Amino acid sequence: MVHNVIIIGSGAAGYTAAIYAARAELQPLLFEGSQPGGQLTITTDVENFPGFEHGIMGPQLMQDMRKQALRFETKMIQQTIVDIDTSKRPFVLKTDTGESYESKTVIVATGATAKLLGLESEMKLMGKGVSACATCDGFFFKGLEIVIVGGGDTAMEEATFLTKFASKVTVIHRRDSLRASKIMQQKAFENPKIEFIWDTEVIDVHGVDQDKLTGIRLKNLKTGEESDFACEGLFIAIGHKPNTEFLKGKLELDDVGYIITKKSSMATSVDGIYACGDAQD
Incomplete structure (x- = not known):
């Protein structure tokens, strides 16, 4: 089966991409990785997210975003993407369990991990x-x-x-x-x-x-x-490391490993692959 869009990552950027893709009836498939919810799951009160006058707990915010994406019929798999073939379309993505998935479009939202x-x-x-x-x-x-x-x-x-x-x-x-x-x-x-x-x-x-x-x-x-x-x-405060190790040699990255996107765009160096959130330069 060839999917319309696969989203890699389940932080705020990944869930947001899933909500929009699902509402557009693209039937997105989202890979949550080893830490569903991303970095906000280890943050206590979030005071700078619009719409919550008195703040909200990080894990609760991520849980709510996940539920919203699911409500629009986003399919989620708690596996980690470890490889992607960007040489041809549809793109072929491999998980840490050895399974392969094909997709016309890929959105990378793997984030960055604080050192x-x-x-x-x-x-x-x-x-x-x-x-x-x-x-x-x-x-x-x-x-x-x-x-x-x-x-x-x-x-x-x-x-x-x-x-x-x-x-x-x-x-x-x-x-x-x-x-x-x-x-x-x-x-x-x-x-x-x-x-x-x-x-x-x-x-x-x-x-x-x-x-x-x-x-x-x-x-x-x-x-x-x-x-x-x-x-x-x-x-x-000793820096962050983008979670893009599996993309080396597949997409254009900067010296640190952040995904380079085109100016005022989320398009990467490969047509059909986009990046958003903290993994993006």
């Missing part, structure tokens, strides 16, 4: 004091002392943004200088609420037994000295 520290304790406290999205969660840290990990533009931008809410923001960076652009560095250095700890990394997150963040364990990379640091919020 994390890789600590078990970090994952257990995600949404409970640990976050990878300052704009999503900053509001909930009013008057609190928080930490942000990173040294690039994103980290400096988020550190500056978080000073609107937090009483103090401590930037922890594993080097002795920032990678951020000069203007972003200047803004951060001149902000009286921002302090810096250099040559240091976070090696553990405290508070798992209390089900909320209470502090972090630090290690100075030059001296090897370890110490505890009390904080009520930990924001990870």
